[in-house]
Amino acid sequence: MMELISQLKQLGYTEYEAKAYIALVQNNNVTAYQVSKDSKVPRARVYDTLNQLVEKGLVMKEETPDQTTYSAIPISIFIQKTKQQWQSNFTSITDQLKILEQKKKEEENQILIIRDKDTILSFCTAMLKRAKEKVLISMWDDVYNILREDLEEIGKKVPIHGITINVDNPIAAVDQHRTTNYIKAQTTAHWFIIAVDGNEMIYGPSPFRKDLAFFTDDAFHINFLEDYIWHDVLVNRLVKRSDDNLNDWITKERSSFFLENNNNN
Known part of the structure; x- marks a missing residue:
């Protein structure tokens, strides 16, 4: 009782x-x-x-x-009345919370820190499923292979472009990064970026190496990193088209630019 x-x-x-x-x-x-x-x-x-x-x-x-x-x-009337009231309250609460959420988005863009590997990957999946127009990605094989099925499924509905590193058979429209000494180096950081519809983005180091990622709906961050993806794709395509072996030159230029003392590419 x-x-x-x-x-x-x-x-x-x-x-x-x-x-x-x-x-x-x-x-x-x-x-x-x-x-x-x-x-x-x-x-x-x-x-x-x-x-x-x-x-x-x-x-x-x-x-x-x-x-x-x-x-x-009668109990039957009580149950029906309660269900109708609950549904009405649920609908009202949902509508009001969505209005508040939208108002918050309009007032202030967010840059949120996400921790825990499973949470980060779940966040990636949820974002991909919200895609309606386009998806841009830049990611290594560790993250790509986890999200492969989601990417292939979403790719049937919206275009996916970008670049992958060490990935076998990525989606057709996604470029494969050339293999370089820098890519092969064990110390090279594995970063990933996923941008959806130009409205939201998640990025960070590989969650298999560090439980940390960033989510943002800030237009500046999104445009900046989308342009970064395009720049990486463009350079990769230009180098592949060249008849010259540019690895040595790229190695020297990178070392000079970042003030490095190694010969990683």
Whole structure:
């Protein structure tokens, strides 16, 4: 019985209302005195409690010259009424929260930190499934292979472009990065970027190496990193078209630019 009382309270009824209603379900057409006796609702509170239930449409009140009695509405009607009220509240809450969420997005763009490998990968999957226009990616094989099925499925609906590193047979429209000394180096950081519809982006180091990623809907960040992906794709295509072996030259230029003392490419 206590569990039922607790469940009714979760629906918004007070403890006295729940106890009085349960008592009436068990014994209809009774006086307030009998309800108080059966439900353990204090006599000083039982009349107010019953009147509240009458106003809520859960209890019927019958007045005669001799006495006033109370009856619970049929359970089937109570269930239907509760379902309709819950659905109405659920719809209202959903609509209001979406308005607040949209208002927040309009007022201030976000840059959020996401931690935990499984959370990061789940976030990637959820973003991909929201894609309606395009997806841009840059990622190594560790992340790509986890998201491969999602990428292939989404690729049937929206175009996916970008570049992959050490990935066998990526989606047709996605470029494969050339193999270089820099790519082969064990110390090379494995980063990933996923941009969806130009509206949201998640990026960071490989979650298999570090439990950290960043989500943003800030247009500046998105445009900047989308341009980074395009630049990487473009350079990769230009180098593949060249007849010259540019690895040595690229190695020297990179070392000079980043003030490095190694010969990684």
